[in-house]
Amino acid sequence: MTNDERAIITVLGRDRVGILAGITAVLAEANVNILDISQTILQEFFTMIMIVDLKESSLAFNELQEQLKEKGKDLGVQVTIQRADVFKFMHRI
Amino acid sequence: MPSLFSFTPEEILETIRMIQVENLDIRTITMGISLRDCATASLAETCRRVYDKITRLAADLVAVGEEVAATYGIPIVNKRIAVTPIAQVGEPSGEDDFTPLARALDRAAEAVGVNFIGGFSALVHKGFTRGDRALFNSLPEALATTERVCASVNVATTKAGMNMDAIAWLGHLIKETASLTASQGGLGCAKLVTFCNAPEDNPFMAGAFHGPGEPECVINVGISGPGAVLAAIRQYPGANLGQLATIIKNTAFKVTRMGELVGREVSARLGVPFGIVDLSLAPTNAQGDSVAEILEAIGLERCGAHGTTAALALLNDAVKKGGAMASSYVGGLSGAFIPVSEDNGMIQAVESGALSLEKLEAMTAVCSVGLDMFAIPGDTPAEVIAAIIADEAAIGMINNKTTAVRVIPAPGKKPGDMVEFGGLLGRAPVMEVNTFSPAALVRRGGRIPAPLQALGN
Known part of the structure; x- marks a missing residue:
C-alpha cells in the first residue's frame, strides 16, 4: 500500500468515556477504514494515534478534518489529521 | 505495531509536539516571478503588465498554500512573492521615478492576498545604471506610500568589492524613509x-527578490523552528558541545524535511518548478521562538555575553549541516537570523545592557544574515548609518558570505526608548550608537576594491 491514501489521526486530551467511540463513528460514517490504533495515557493525557486509509472515503480531506475537529470539540479533546507523508518525511529518508 | 506504522508513536508525537508546542512552521512559501518580459518603453504600460502577470501567476498561491497546510497539519505562516529587481524592469521606460511600479506591485500583492512582495530592488555593487538611480530615487516615497512592497539593494560582493557611493546615498535615503514614516x-x-x-x-x-539567474517562475520555501531547536537543547543540559551540535543537526534535519515536503507539494499543485528550501531559524515574538534563547540555553547568562559569537557559530553551522542533508536543494540565506525586534530574547538582551551594537555586529560575522531590525536614535547622522552599512558589507565581502543591514533610525527616539512596529515586525529597543564621526570616510566615495581570495589567513 502506498502512503498516498493514508493519514494519521492523533487525539490528545483528558481521558473520558466515549472518545474512541466518538471518533470512530465519524470515520465509519465517512467510510474511512481504520488500519491500526495505538492508545496510551501519558501523564494523565489520553493519547490515541490511528492510522487510517482514505481510499474509500466519502468525504474530501478538509471535510473530514472539519468533522473530526467538531467531534473533538464535543469530546473535549484535540483531534489532528495529517497525511502520513509528514511523518515519513520527517523521520525517514 | 510496526507492520503498518512505519514510524513509532513516539515519532508521531514528536512531530505533533514540534508543530503544536514548539512553533515549528513553514515560515513562507515565496513565489519567484520574472518580470523581465513586462519591461516596456512606457511606465504605465509596464505597470499594467506587471500587475497582470503577478495576478495571473500567483492567483492560486494563497489557496494552494492553505490547502497544503491543512493536509499536512503544518502551518504555512506567509505566502509571498518575489520579483525581478524593479530597477531592471523600469529602466526601459526612461523615467526617473519608479513609485508607480511600487504601487502596481502593492496592488497586485493585495489582489492575490499576500502580505509582502519583494523585489523593489537594484543590484549596484559595481555601479549604477539609469534604472538603478531611478529606483534609489524612488525608495523613500515607494516605501512610505505602499504597504506590502519590500525593497532591497545589493551594494557589495566579494567578487566586485563595495560601492561606497551607493552606501553613502543609502544613509540619506534611510533617514528620509524614516522621516516619511x-x-x-x-x-x-x-x-x-x-x-x-x-x-x-x-x-x-x-x-x-527574483534574481537574474532564476527561471520564469519558481517556488522557494523558507522554514523556521527556533522553538524546536530550543526544546531539543533544553532536553540535554549535560551534553558537551560536540553532542550539542549533533542534537541541533538532528532537529534541523527534521525541520528541513517539512520544508522539502511542503515545497514539493505546493510546486506540484501549482505546476511551478520547486526552487530551494531555505532553512533559517527565523525567530518571532512568540514564546520560546527565539534564537537568543537558544544561545542562552547553550550556556550564556544573556545573549550578548562574551561567548555569544562562539555559541552562534556552533548553532549556525549545525543548522546548515542538518539542513543540507535533508533537502535536495538548499539555498537562500540558510542559517540563524538575529533580528532584534522580532526576537524577545534579543530585545531583553538589549534592554538589560548585555547586547551592544558592536557585539551584534560581531555576531553577524558567523551567522546567516546581519544587522537586522534594530533601531537607533532618529538623529543619527546619515554618514553614521552609511558607515554601519559599510562595516557590515565589509564583513560579508571579506568572509565570502551574505550580510545585510536593516536599520531603523527611529524619529524622535533616544537610546532606551522602545519603537513598536506591531505584527511580525515586533518592537525594537533603541540602541546606542558610537557617535564619533565617520563622515570623511563616507564622503570620499568611490569603490572599495574586491578582496584577494588567496593567501587567506
Missing part, C-alpha cells in the same frame, strides 16, 4: 534591506 516609528525602513552578496533565491522578506 515617522508616525509609524520609521516603519518604512523595516522594508528595506541593504545586502552584500545577496542571494538570488532567498524566500524571506524583506530581502527577497
